[in-house]
Amino acid sequence: ELDSATGVDLDFCSEVNRLLNEALDRDVEDYSLEVGTASLSAPFKVRQQYEKHIGDDVDVLTCDGRKLKGCLTSVSQDGSEFTIEVTRKVKLAGEKRPRQVAEPLTLAVADCRQVTYHFDF
Template structure:
């Protein structure tokens, strides 16, 4: 028996109502619930996030909220009796669009890629977040390899003018971290 998309959407909405208070009891926000069929079982995916601040959900918090969600599902008539299910609980990944003010606050001081309503695509460091606007220092790629990136002075962008935005991960290697590593130990 395969679940229809409309059925899984309705179930996701129902579970959102069932699980919201359970997640909030951990000081977290229920970001999203999705349900999909996989063979004869259902996969319930739950995404949780911090309610505010710049810190991400840590592994211990994920473990605790997963236990609470699992217990709530075990008490739910649909999941307790008949339907086998798999539960996946996670925090939002870097690809999550920045759509809510708290998403922008969490991304403060990070690089973001964003598209303006006029189609302009930009990349820059998010330095300030207000209720209706953000301040970003736009970075321009160099014209030629080896040239430095040009960084504009911080500029204010109205959130209503930003069509899409995501965190742009930076990969910085700190050579000092590797100074005390003995290569022979790694080859062992």
């Protein structure tokens, strides 16, 4: 899978495919090669994908089974953790109804099964 902060076009995928085919030896081992772009629904794999989606809503599935949705606000320099802003209902003292409150939540990448871009239809 190929991805870039500026996007990946078909010509670039074709060039990568050609270069890989030239570098690999079919006489040693038969192989199947498929080059394409990372889809919007593919889980993030590297820090740059997190950086690309700062300011976007993401879906997070944690290792303990929690499903979270929030706005990705930051990623650490080493890519080991990220922060999302999640909204939840909170009943404040003196108010009749609960209010939606946005709270930052920092998660370790290692504690998440997957993080994906959230898109609404």
